Amino acid sequence: MKQHWYKILSVILIVYTLIYGFLVSVPRLDILNETIRNLFYHVPIWFAMIFMMSVSVYYAVVSLFKNSKDHFKLSYNAASVGLFFAVPGILTGSLWAKFTWQTWWTFQDPKLNGVAIGILIYLAYFILVSSIDNDDTKSRIASVYNIFAFVMLNVFIMILPRLTDSLHPGNGGNPAFSKYDLDSNMRLVFYPAVIGWVLFSCWILNIFNRTSNLKLNNDEN
DSSP, X not given: OGGGHHHHHHHHXXXXXXXXXXXXXXXXXXXXXXXXXXXXXXXXXXXXXXXXHHHHHHHHHHHHHHTOHHHHHHHHHHHHHHHHHHHHHHHHHHHHHHHHXXXXXXXXXXXXXXXXXXXXXXXXXXXXXXXOOOHHXXXXXXXXXXXXXXXXXXXXXXXXXXXXXXXXXTSTTOOOXXXXXXXXXXXXXXXXXXXXXXXXXXXXXXXXXXXXXXXXXXXXX
């Protein structure tokens, strides 16, 4: 049971935020209205994605220094989980955009474009891994590319949107949610949601690691 505490906690927190997120009172803001509740789901999922990409690049660096295939496998699996969370992140963001910006996607927002480019960069990472047969060469080249991909992802979604005009809160001169409307009621949902989805991403990573180990054992036998 001690090994599964974070799994149980992640389920409890996610269920709590899924239910209470629709019941808690939220600020009545122009344009956003009730869609502000998506803050409880869209943003924490992105937190989980960024966390997994951070785990991936950490193990990529360790893999380079130690020339460790095991660490490369962890890095690859973490990137896979990160990409997995990018899908609901985009879908919830697109749904939010439809009700606030009147479109599923707009190329006028640098953060949206940055997310799309960042995901394409990581898709290229998986193509690169699958195209190299030699394990040692694959580990070195893919780990270096992973570091590049992580840096570019942060540039496209964290830095550039803050330097240019952006529709997203906290970017391009727009105030962040916490500065004007993330009240105490919303914090009671938002922060548990972030913790819950991050822990859930760790659970998914654990499943990916166990699956890859089983596949490796079957191949050796």
